[in-house]
Structures are given as C-alpha cells and as structure tokens.
Amino acid sequence: MAFAESELVNVKLRLNQFYNNIIAALSSAAKSTVPMAKQNFFKFWWDEMCQALKDESIAKHRSWVAAGRPRDGPVAGAMRKAKYDYKMYLKRQRSEERKCFTNDLHDALIDKDFGSFWKTWNGKFGSKFNSQVINGVSSHSGIAEVFGNIYARESKTGQ
DSSP states (O other): OOOOHHHHHHHHHHHHHHHHHHHHHHHHHHHHHSOOOOTTSSOTTOOHHHHHHHHHHHHHHHHHHHTTOOSSSHHHHHHHHHHHHHHHHHHHHHHHHHHSOOHHHHHHHHTTOHHHHHHHHHHHHOOOOOOOOBTTBOSHHHHHHHHHHHHHHHHHHTO
C-alpha cells in the first residue's frame, strides 16, 4: 500500500521528532551521569610523586597559615621549600611530556589497542575532529532521513 504524499510528510516529521527526542534523552542522561572535565584536566603524566608533593605543599601551607603567616622562620621556610619542590617536579614532568612519547602510548600501539592509543594521544595532543557520521551522512536532518528510510524499509518487510 503506497503512502499518500501528506502521510509521507507526516511520517518524516514524526521520525524527526522521534530522532530529536532520542538525542535529547541521551544528552540529558550524559549530562546527569558522565563527569565533565576540560580536555587537559587529566594529565597522563600525573603520578604518585606529584600527588605526594602536592599534599605535602598543601599541608605545609596550612601549617604556615595556622602559624599566623610568618614571613621568616622554619614554618615559612618549610612552606616555601615544599611549594618549590612541587612546582619544580611539575615543571620537569611537563618538560618530559613534550620530549617523548609515554610508555602508555607505546604499549597501546604495540598491543594494537587502538582505542587506548587514541585516548592517550588525544589526551596529550588534543583531538581536532568531533564529527558524527552515520552511513556517510553527518547532518542531523540527513541522519534522520537515513533513519526514516531504514525504518520505512524495515516496517514494509515486517508486514
């Protein structure tokens, strides 16, 4: 049974609405469940030593504040040394990041774990592409059209 032109337009509008509702539901679910962070928030070179030095620096700073923020003396000196050690370690870590590939990248490439490789690569160098392509179509209306065609074809074969 052939669809009349108005029925076909109505079906396409309903499919577009259905598609948009699915996208909205998925986006809402992602916003409420997936933690969001800036692209370079997680540093793959961050290790236990970075965390230990950071914790030490924070502890010394709190002790310095509790002591009344003295300009000189052992508390002020310990606070400055902890801060210096922490900042210098981070500087060395960032420098090493730029000089060479990490073992994580190397291991992911050797193990042919391309998902892990690209995740680490994009974390280090950033990703330049963020496209959604379904059956060679990237626009929302084009994807809805492809979905509608598949749905129409499948619904005909199911009768």
